[in-house]
Amino acid sequence: MTIAIIGGTGPQGRGLALRFARAGVPVALGSRDAARAGDIARDLSDRLPDGSATITGLANDDAVAAADDFVILAVPWSGHNRTLDAIRTGLAGKILVDIVVPLAEGDPKKVDMPPEGSATEAAQELLGPDIPVIGALHNVSAHTLNQLDWDINCDVLVCGDKLDARLKVIELVKTLGVNAYNAGDAQSARCIEAITPILIRLNISKAVPFTHAGIRIWAPEH
């Protein structure tokens, strides 16, 4: 079951491609520049252990067409709406997984949310009710994703207005070996997307003993 990663040549897209392919999920890596996507797909494939699924580099449109169920949008916020507009006709019958965080221009320690409230809500409004938009994978550090020998130190909060699509994305995310939780409808993306700049702040700060911070849901010990 092939997934597409649009904007897949960026750091988050590359890291997710590696992780999904290693977990056995074939990846169609999309870029506006198909040749560049092909080059990066080959580089990534060289890093994968034997038995991994394939990573194929394609133009965004072709990557969307190659996806069976899931199209992951991994572009920078500045290209979010434009990219969705360009791929929307190909999304019929598929689920858009929006991982984009509207970081403030010039300050990655803050968000600058769109009028719709969040990137996930903006995508749902732009695509209309027939294409389910699910927010997920916002808080996992790209650096961590790209270190294949590191465990992913981050739980994944999954939100969106269509419950059945949310549950399918939770199952997809779990193939990466992480915990994924149902965090409610699309409005929860206002919170979940905004966790990322708080983590970036902690990473930049000298006050904490780590970089590439993630979040975990934690139960009381007693």
Added chain:
Amino acid sequence: MTIAIIGGTGPQGRGLALRFARAGVPVALGSRDAARAGDIARDLSDRLPDGSATITGLANDDAVAAADDFVILAVPWSGHNRTLDAIRTGLAGKILVDIVVPLAEGDPKKVDMPPEGSATEAAQELLGPDIPVIGALHNVSAHTLNQLDWDINCDVLVCGDKLDARLKVIELVKTLGVNAYNAGDAQSARCIEAITPILIRLNISKAVPFTHAGIRIWAPEH
């Protein structure tokens, strides 16, 4: 150094009073009903181990007056602005620590944020720039706080527009034996307050193996 907890007779206020007093911080527990505050302060004191600081029950105004530096606001969201209005003159020279989450009426799995963006921002606007408002302690489960033999399974994200006040509140929160992190200015409260209903959703859900969930900032293991 005495702290005040306004709305201290609710579950979150009682739990924080126990935890701070056990950590050696004297607590002035405020309520609109001074007699009720006195009764609850006595009940809580009976649960404290030897060597704890005192918990004293007072009317809200008197509790604010008894506080040296920190006044914690722990009322339900429905009483947030009204209570601030009632105590505002006593807050001069002190830091207001706002722990209130604007849960949606009838659905604790969602927030219903005020026009200012969050409870913390609403408090800062109501009190004006001379009284620093710091958001903190939103995500710690009241149930966990009240189980003195449980570790607190939750890191604390601290935000507010005045950096020096933020750092002082971080030190105060750390006396409870938890991690507390600088999460940026008051706008971050839109995210931090909204984490609570996501945790409540997970607690209610049968899909996760725990109740009283918290969040932790987590470093990569490698």
